[in-house]
Amino acid sequence: MRTAYCVDTVRAAERDLMARLPEGALMQRAAAGLAAACADLVGRVYGRRVVLLVGSGDNGGDALYAGARLARRGAGVTAVQLAPGRTHAGGLAALRRAGGRTVAPEDAAGPIRRADLVLDGIVGIGGRGGLREDAARLAALADGSRAAVVAVDLPSGVEADTGEVRGAAVRADLTVTFGTHKPGLLVDPAREYAGSVRLVDIGLDLPGEPDLEALQHADVTRLLPVPGAESDKYRRGVVGIAAGSARYPGAAVLAVAGALRGGAGAVRYVGPAGHAVLARYPETLVSDQGPERAGRVQAWVVGPGAGDDAGTVAQVLASDVPVLIDADGLRLADVGAVRGRTAPTLMTPHAGEAAALLGVSREEVEAGRLAAVRELAGRYGAAVLLKGATTVVAGAGGGGVVRVNPTGTAWLATAGSGDVLSGLSGSLLAAGLSAVDAGSVGAYLHGLAGRFAAVGAPVGAHEVAEAVAGAWRDVVRG
Numbered sequence: 001m002r003t004a005y006c007v008d009t010v011r012a013a014e015r016d017l018m019a020r021l022p023e024g025a026l027m028q029r030a031a032a033g034l035a036a037a038c039a040d041l042v043g044r045v046y047g048r049r050v051v052l053l054v055g056s057g058d059n060g061g062d063a064l065y066a067g068a069r070l071a072r073r074g075a076g077v078t079a080v081q082l083a084p085g086r087t088h089a090g091g092l093a094a095l096r097r098a099g100g101r102t103v104a105p106e107d108a109a110g111p112i113r114r115a116d117l118v119l120d121g122i123v124g125i126g127g128r129g130g131l132r133e134d135a136a137r138l139a140a141l142a143d144g145s146r147a148a149v150v151a152v153d154l155p156s157g158v159e160a161d162t163g164e165v166r167g168a169a170v171r172a173d174l175t176v177t178f179g180t181h182k183p184g185l186l187v188d189p190a191r192e193y194a195g196s197v198r199l200v201d202i203g204l205d206l207p208g209e210p211d212l213e214a215l216q217h218a219d220v221t222r223l224l225p226v227p228g229a230e231s232d233k234y235r236r237g238v239v240g241i242a243a244g245s246a247r248y249p250g251a252a253v254l255a256v257a258g259a260l261r262g263g264a265g266a267v268r269y270v271g272p273a274g275h276a277v278l279a280r281y282p283e284t285l286v287s288d289q290g291p292e293r294a295g296r297v298q299a300w301v302v303g304p305g306a307g308d309d310a311g312t313v314a315q316v317l318a319s320d321v322p323v324l325i326d327a328d329g330l331r332l333a334d335v336g337a338v339r340g341r342t343a344p345t346l347m348t349p350h351a352g353e354a355a356a357l358l359g360v361s362r363e364e365v366e367a368g369r370l371a372a373v374r375e376l377a378g379r380y381g382a383a384v385l386l387k388g389a390t391t392v393v394a395g396a397g398g399g400g401v402v403r404v405n406p407t408g409t410a411w412l413a414t415a416g417s418g419d420v421l422s423g424l425s426g427s428l429l430a431a432g433l434s435a436v437d438a439g440s441v442g443a444y445l446h447g448l449a450g451r452f453a454a455v456g457a458p459v460g461a462h463e464v465a466e467a468v469a470g471a472w473r474d475v476v477r478g
């Protein structure tokens with residue numbers, strides 16, 4: 001599991017550790033890791049031109065000490081001091097001893113243009129809001145140069161705890177972060193500014209529960225349902241799909257396609273698109289009765305392509321098994337009915353649907369995904385999976401750790417892709433996974449399947465469904 005912790009927790013852990021270590025030892029660990037990552041990135045250090053963008057805090061100190069290490073290995077190092085009177089004194093002295101020089105921000109354009117490597121030490125976890133004007137100018141110069149840009153701890157200007165970017169920020173090729181990932185490094189839009197991320201262990205002792213976690217192959221393998229010798233199709237779970245309409249039969253077909261790949265022993269379809277479903281997937285159990293009379297299931301998926309069929313949504317919500325609500329179902333679901341459920345509920349909106357439920361703009365949801373997913377999970381008392389550039393999953397109530405999906409691909413932003421995900425996650429619910437596990441494992445497999453199906457080209461949702469089995473095998477093989 002990859003984990004991320006918010007700034008307050010990082011600061012507390014740093015305080016504890018610093019109290020046990022000689023002064024400055026922690027910063028030296030950070031700087032050593034940073035210099036090593038820079039050396040790996042540029043290949044050969046000797047003769048390289050390195051520019052350090054140095055703010056007024058310890059983030060600038062890290063950059064200066066790392067710069068000193070690179071200078072000792074033969075790099076030409078220039079530090080741009082954003083706040084000359086408040087630059088980290090020890091770091092500055094170390095750089096000067098190693099032969100580095102300093103310039104004022106107004107003289108930085110030339111050195112940045114000629115640089116091979118720019119280290120962004122403007123602000124780290126002490127940053128508030130987007131970059132101030134002088135820092136923003138340097139960030140733009142770095143962006144326009146041919147230099148590789150390495151962010152120290154975080155790209156300056158992004159919000160460490162939320163992943164929000166509310167103003168100008170540095171765009172990095174690599175971020176070298178210390179002690180732990182910060183939530184912003186895993187969540188868009190900030191994640192995009194970070195480039196690839198390298199974690200340097202500085203020995204922090206962090207609490208058991210992180211603020212964010214991202215599944216990895218081994219975690220997914222542990223969670224995937226595996227049929228035992230005594231399993232029959234009913235013990236493996238039956239997932240009910242209440243989806244599609246005369247107008248949108250395709251949504252039903254795609255949700256069933258996802259459900260067939262999710263580990264449930266059987267898929268029961270309820271709704272007006274039975275012919276279309278059977279034509280494509282003859283193994284489906286089809287019923288034209290409502291959900292209440294369709295026979296026993298271990299989980300329901302309701303909503304994809306449902307149009308205005310509020311009655312079906314209400315019937316499903318009244319059941320005593322786990323329910324996944326998607327698409328039209330989200331709009332039709334009564335908040336009180338969802339809150340009153342005793343079995344788990346998982347809602348799977350995209351940003352536009354979440355915005356409509358929260359009464360805010362889509363842009364606001366996209367800018368602040370973590371806040372939005374927690375808010376929605378709190379309002380509905382349900383687990384919520386918010387789809388998008390970074391898919392995030394919050395547990396019922398919205399408190400506690402949020403899961404973030406690391407496997408997504410932009411090619412998944414295609415019609416019907418969400419229907420496949422709801423079938424897949426619903427199937428995992430029926431197979432016995434918790435709402436958060438079903439959502440996050442479903443998103444993981446779906447993202448991987450999207451990558452496998454797309455391999456750099458546009459892809460249709462049915463191809464994503466077909467690629468799920470390959471993704472499952474890839475995960476299990478490790």
Ligand SMILES: NC(=O)C1=CN([C@@H]2O[C@H](COP(=O)(O)OP(=O)(O)OC[C@H]3O[C@@H](n4cnc5c(N)ncnc54)[C@H](O)[C@@H]3O)[C@@H](O)[C@H]2O)[C@@H](O)CC1
Nearest residue numbers: 014027030056057058059123124125126127128130132153
């Ligand atoms: N505390 C520790 O033990 C360690 C800290 N380390 C480094 O120290 C950093 C934190 O240092 P600090 O607490 O000094 O804080 P930072 O260096 O992150 O930033 C604080 C300074 O930046 C200025 N600032 C804030 N927002 C700004 C903005 N939007 N635009 C321009 N300037 C802005 C503030 O005026 C303040 O002087 C970490 O990110 C990490 O890089 C590492 O050396 C590891 C050990």
Ligand SMILES: [K+]
Nearest residue numbers: 123152154156
């Ligand atoms: K930084």
